[in-house]
Amino acid sequence: MKLIIDADACPKAVLQHCLAAGARWGLSVVTVASFNHQIVSDQHITVGNASQEADLKIVNLTEANDLVITQDWGLAALVLAKKACCLSPSGSEYRSEKMDFLLEEREIKAKVRRGGGRTKGPRKRQAEDDARFAAELERLLQQLTAEGNSKV
Template identity: 35%
Template sequence: MKIFVDGDGSPVKDTTIEVALTYSLEVVIVTSIDHYSLKEYPKNVSFVYVDKGADAADFRIVQLIKREDLLVTQDYGLASLVLPKGVCVLHQLGYQYTEANIDGLLEQRYFSAKVRKSGGHTKGPKAFTAEDRATFKGKLIEVIEAKKEDLYVE
């Protein structure tokens, strides 16, 4: 199992890396070349840089990710593309995208876009907090533990 992170603007990259180190899991951060960094990362972390473009990182993730991998993203559209591949998808706020909730989330996104396109205003996301980070970390650990158990059963 690898953990993929939709890296453009993700506030949980470091938390994901920290947890992955504990479980000796590989982390692949897919991000725009605009976010290139010289920062040193642990050996279990690799970067895939993509060209500038609205969905370039998303398309690369869809191409690379495999069944049993885990994806961290806040992008509902990306989540909807990888769920059918058997991928576990977590939002940075600690909730899990599923086949049961993705249609409602996409519909909500569509209606919000319609409101904005017609000149209306919608609320943006709240500022990311330490509590949000702790919730995400707890859910990430819970999912990894559950996936480990599933792997041992088979």
């Protein structure tokens, strides 16, 4: 099991929580970002700046029971299809049963933007967001570790 972070748009506090959790749990923490980002991590993979390049690298690295951190709904859907878990930086776990709705919402918003309209972006990150993320990260790591041990 490893922790993979889509570091292109990952808040610094989330990255720090992930690195600390990886150290506590003895997990490999892999960060992936385009060369436009300066990420400090022992296992950082830098990809080019082409569209979806970081996402494709993350999908290729992901195996069943890994935990991926991303805010990209499309990437989350691909990760879930590989039987991995996926968590947003806001602390929401992505679930397979909700992905159709999220992807449809993403398409509707993209259509509005292509037509010249504007859609609302995320609200400013608060300390509560960091606390919620940290708690959910720990819960998922406990769950995944317990599931991994029960398979042995």
